[in-house]
Structure formats: structure tokens, C-alpha cells
Amino acid sequence: MHDHRVLGRELGLFDTDPLIGAGLPYWLPDGATVRHVLEEYIRGVERRAGYRHVYSPVLAKRELYEISGHWSHYSDDMFPPMELGGEQFVLRPSLCPHHALIFRSRAHSYRELPLRMAELGAMYRSELSGVLGGLTRVRAIQLNDAHIFCTVDQVAEEARAALELIRRAYDALGIRPARYRLSLPGPGGKYVADPDLWERSAALLTEVLDGAGGAYEAVEGEAAFYGPKIDVQIADGAGRESTLSTVQVDFHQPGQFGLGYIGADGAKHRPVMIHRSVIGSVERAVAHLVERHGGAFPGWLAPTQLVVLPVSDAELPQARGLVERCLARGLRAELSGPEHGTLGARVRAARLVPYQAVIGAREAAGDSVALRLRDGRRVGPLSAVELLDRIGALVGAYSTDLWDEGGAGDEKGDGLERAGGRR
Numbered sequence: 001m002h003d004h005r006v007l008g009r010e011l012g013l014f015d016t017d018p019l020i021g022a023g024l025p026y027w028l029p030d031g032a033t034v035r036h037v038l039e040e041y042i043r044g045v046e047r048r049a050g051y052r053h054v055y056s057p058v059l060a061k062r063e064l065y066e067i068s069g070h071w072s073h074y075s076d077d078m079f080p081p082m083e084l085g086g087e088q089f090v091l092r093p094s095l096c097p098h099h100a101l102i103f104r105s106r107a108h109s110y111r112e113l114p115l116r117m118a119e120l121g122a123m124y125r126s127e128l129s130g131v132l133g134g135l136t137r138v139r140a141i142q143l144n145d146a147h148i149f150c151t152v153d154q155v156a157e158e159a160r161a162a163l164e165l166i167r168r169a170y171d172a173l174g175i176r177p178a179r180y181r182l183s184l185p186g187p188g189g190k191y192v193a194d195p196d197l198w199e200r201s202a203a204l205l206t207e208v209l210d211g212a213g214g215a216y217e218a219v220e221g222e223a224a225f226y227g228p229k230i231d232v233q234i235a236d237g238a239g240r241e242s243t244l245s246t247v248q249v250d251f252h253q254p255g256q257f258g259l260g261y262i263g264a265d266g267a268k269h270r271p272v273m274i275h276r277s278v279i280g281s282v283e284r285a286v287a288h289l290v291e292r293h294g295g296a297f298p299g300w301l302a303p304t305q306l307v308v309l310p311v312s313d314a315e316l317p318q319a320r321g322l323v324e325r326c327l328a329r330g331l332r333a334e335l336s337g338p339e340h341g342t343l344g345a346r347v348r349a350a351r352l353v354p355y356q357a358v359i360g361a362r363e364a365a366g367d368s369v370a371l372r373l374r375d376g377r378r379v380g381p382l383s384a385v386e387l388l389d390r391i392g393a394l395v396g397a398y399s400t401d402l403w404d405e406g407g408a409g410d411e412k413g414d415g416l417e418r419a420g421g422r423r
Contacts, residue, residue, distance in 0.1 A: 002237060004290035005134035011295050011352070013286070013303075014135065023132040023139035025283070030303035033332065034289075035142075035282055037301055039120050041172070041398065042144050042278055049165055051118040051146055056098035058122045062088040067256050068097040073190050073225035079126045091124040096250075096275055099147040100257045103271075108261040113271065114150035114158050120282070121145060135287035136242065142282040148274040149259070152200075155272050159208045159230070159247050162276040166232055166245045169278050172398040173289060174298050178235040179217060181243075182209060184228050186221025192252050201249040202228045208247075226252040229275070234288055244284060248275035296374060299354040299402060300395040306333040307350040308369075311360040313338055318364040322357065322384055329388050331395065347372065354402055355391060373402045 008014050013031030020026065027035055043053060062081050065071040070078070070093055081088035092098065099117050108115065123141050131137050148158050170176060182205060185191045185198060205228055209216045216230075223229060229248035233241045250273040253259075260268040279285040289297060299305055306326055310319035319335055326333035336346045343358070350356055357369040362381075369387055370380035382390075394401060 002291045002294045003134075004136075004287040007290055007295055008134065008287075011290075013290065021139075022129050023127055023137065025135060025138060031286070033303040034286060034297065034301060038279070038282060038285065039142075039144075041300075042169070043118075043120065045165060045169060045278065046116075046118045046146065049116070049161065051116040053118050053120075054099070054102055056095065056102065056119060056121060057092075058124070059089050059091050060098065062090050064097050064101075065090060065093075068094075068100070068253055069192055069226060069256065070094060070097065073192070077125050077127075079124055093123055093125055095119055095121050095123060095143060095145045096147055096253060096273070097257075099145075100253055100259060100273065103147075103149050104257055104259055108149075108271075110151065110261055110263045110269070113261060114148050114154050116146060116148045118144075118146035135283040138281075138283050144277050144279045144282065144285075146276045146278075148276060149254075149261075149271040150274065151269070152272055155204050155249060155274065156207050156211075158274055159205065159249065159276075160211065162247045162274070162278075163208065163212060163230070165276075165278050166247075172298070172400070173279075173285075173301070174400040175234065175288060175292050177244075178233045178241055180209065180212075180214060181222065181231040181233055182206065182216055182218040182228065183222035183224075183231050184218055184220050185223045188221075191223065191225050194252065197251040198228065201251060204249050205230055205247070224248055224250075224275075226250050236288070236291055242284065244280045244288065246275065246277050246280065249273075250275055296352050296354075298398075298400045299391070300398050302352070302354050303332065304334050304350075304353050305331050305395065306355040306357060306391065307346075307353045308333060308335050309343060309346050309350075309356055309358045310335075310337055310364075311343055311358065314361065315359045315364045318367070319359050322359070322369070325384065325388060329392055331388070331391060357387065375402060377403065379403060 012028045014025045014027050016025050074093060078093045079091045081090050121143060123143050125139055127137055127139050150158050184202060227248055227250045229246050231243045232245035234244045235241050254270050254273050259271055261271055263269045308319045308322050310316050316337055323333045323335050336350060340346050347356060354374045356372040358372060359369055363369050368381040368383050371382055371387060372378050390404060
């Protein structure tokens with residue numbers, strides 16, 4: 001069982017410092033690369049699904065969260081207000097009030113709906129020190145958030161589409177949900193009091209889950225304060241569950257902010273607000289990926305995708321040239337030359353890198369490589385052009401497969417032995 005707190009530091013992904021504070025990790029270059037690639041993947045998925053991206057400030061007046069309901073239902077988890085010029089400002093605990101104001105800033109027609117608004121934005125939670133841990137519980141969160149403003153008739157289809165986005169992202173990331181949960185309100189006063197809206201929201205999400213055909217469990221007490229939600233649960237190696245992705249139906253905040261659109265009848269109507277997160281917080285997603293893959297990330301997500309290993313100094317010019325060609329193709333490649341030890345030692349040091357391209361005398365003469373895959377398979381000889389084309393195709397498809405076995409030159413033999421006859 002991998003612990004992302006230990007492995008993340010060993011691999012140089014992230015770390016903490018007491019002068020920065022608990023629950024506020026910083027990202028090292030390899031971790032920042034994983035985070036950046038993950039964020040860009042999500043943005044691309046969202047763009048292709050019709051989302052438009054926005055930016056919004058990380059703080060706002062306390063009044064904004066009083067209107068949204070966060071202050072009365074959630075203030076214990078928010079940082080204290082800051083006094084600025086006689087007004088109180090608060091670090092945001094959520095992005096949805098900002099997106100509601102962005103929607104309200106322009107007039108909208110029913111022809112524009114559904115309007116899908118997305119942001120990878122920072123938010124802040126005043127977590128107690130005792131519950132903080134690694135990347136799974138932090139105080140500064142980068143959230144993959146989106147809000148869909150739609151008609152009541154569009155809610156079920158939009159929620160189904162959001163679940164499909166989540167499924168596709170999990171396939172690309174090589175993770176699997178532990179279960180689906182319909183999170184409903186429970187006893188207590190942490191929820192907005194409007195039984196009719198809760199009943200309508202829960203019925204719509206139940207319809208979506210029933211239509212999806214998979215098993216799910218209804219659980220009381222796990223809803224957001226403004227509405228029920230579908231939670232996609234993941235589990236770590238010890239079986240501990242946490243929520244990674246959500247789909248929520250919200251009739252409450254559109255009313256609080258007076259949101260509206262002009263319908264086909266020329267009258268003003270209230271939209272429904274669907275809150276949707278494909279990978280939840282980037283921090284929690286990376287923590288789960290580290291533990292799930294043990295640092296051996298899918299090829300498209302790996303910090304270094306290809307390491308080039310010249311057998312001797314004589315092959316260094318060809319090795320450097322291959323690295324430059326990789327970089328020009330958008331692949332993340334590094335050179336590991338003889339100054340770093342024997343070929344075997346360098347192969348072991350790069351054990352988590354998906355692709356290891358060995359260049360010996362024969363390969364240097366023919367502009368080819370002997371390729372070793374992370375799982376121990378050897379492929380080759382391959383021309384440099386074919387190598388880049390095939391790795392580029394797998395990376396571009398966000399595939400979890402290391403290699404397409406149907407290509408030419410694939411075999412189970414020992415490519416390292418062909419690399420100049422030396423290991």
C-alpha cells in the first residue's frame with residue numbers, strides 16, 4: 001500500500017514547510033508538471049464538452065456569502081473576515097457564488113441554455129490542524145469546478161453528461177470509483193429549509209442514477225447545504241473512502257441571487273444551477289493518483305515521459321539530438337548519460353519513467369533506438385521517427401496503455417543487448 005505523503009516526498013512531487021504552515025503544501029517541479037498536465041487535460045475535456053472557462057477572485061465581501069447561504073451554514077469552515085476600508089472581505093470557501101454573479105452580469109435567453117461555465121480556481125477552508133494530511137485535506141484547494149445554468153427540463157440530461165465526463169476522465173487516469181452515492185439531507189439545521197426544492201432535486205438525481213444502470217447507495221446527512229448531490233467515491237489502499245467527483249442540483253442559489261433568463265414566452269424564468277466537478281480538488285486527485293499508481297503515472301501524465309540512455313560518451317550527440325526532437329514534439333524527455341553510472345544503474349534510476357530509449361553504437365549509426373518500457377518489455381529497434389510518432393499517438397489519446405502491440409518492430413527480445421552489446 002502506497003502512502004502519497006511518503007512517496008510524494010521521495011519522488012520530489014511536493015513538500016511542506018512550517019513557515020508556510022500546515023495544510024499548505026508547495027509543489028516541486030515534477031509535482032507541478034503532473035498538476036499542470038492534469039489541469040490542462042481537464043480544461044480540454046471541458047472545452048470539447050461545450051464549457052466556457054472563466055476566472056474569478058479568490059475573495060469577496062462577506063455579504064456575497066451571506067446571500068449565497070455559505071455564511072449562515074458554513075462559516076465555521078471559513079477563514080475569518082478581513083477588515084479593508086471599513087468592509088469585511090472573506091477568502092472564498094466555494095466558487096459557486098462568483099459564478100452566479102458572472103451569469104447575472106448579462107441578460108440571457110432560453111436559446112443560450114444550457115450555459116456551461118467552468119473554472120480551475122482556488123478556494124480556502126479553515127480546516128483544523130488535527131484533520132490535515134498530505135494533499136487529501138488542505139487549507140488551500142485548487143478546485144476543478146463548473147456550473148451549468150439550465151432549464152428544469154435540461155437538468156437530467158446535463159447531469160447524465162457530467163457523469164459521462166467523470167467516467168471518461170477516470171478511464172484516462174487509470175482509476176476506478178469505489179461506489180456512487182446519492183447524498184441527501186439529514187437531521188439538523190445545516191441545510192436550507194425548502195422541502196419542495198429538496199424533493200425536486202433529489203427526484204432528478206435519482207432519475208439520473210437509475211438511468212445510468214449502476215449500483216448506488218442513498219445516504220442521509222451528506223448533502224450540500226443547498227441541495228442533494230451525486231458523490232463519486234474513491235478508496236485508498238486501506239479501503240478508506242473519500243469523495244473525488246460530484247454532481248449537484250441547486251434550486252436555492254439561483255433564487256438567492258435573482259438569476260433569470262427570458263423564455264420562449266417572453267417572460268423571465270429562473271434557471272437551475274448544476275454544480276459539477278470532474279476530478280474535485282487537484283490536490284486530492286494527485287494524492288489518489290500517487291497511491292493508485294505508486295508514482296508510475298500513465299504515460300501522458302508522467303513528469304518525465306522518456307529518458308534517453310546513451311551507452312557511452314560516443315553516443316551523446318545522438319542522444320542529445322533525440323531529446324531535442326522530443327521536446328519539439330511536446331514530449332517531456334531527459335538525458336541520462338554515462339556520468340550518472342552504468343547503463344543498468346541508470347535504467348533502475350528511471351524505473352518509473354514510461355519509456356527508456358537506449359542508444360548504442362548500432363542505434364547511433366542508424367538513427368534508431370532500443371526501447372525499454374517501464375513494465376520490462378523491450379521493443380526495437382525503432383527509428384527515432386517511429387518512436388516519436390507512436391509515443392506521441394498514445395500520449396495524445398490519453399491512453400493508459402504503454403504500447404500499441406500492433407506496430408512494427410515489437411518483440412519480446414532484450415533491446416538492451418542490441419544496444420552496442422553492452423548493459
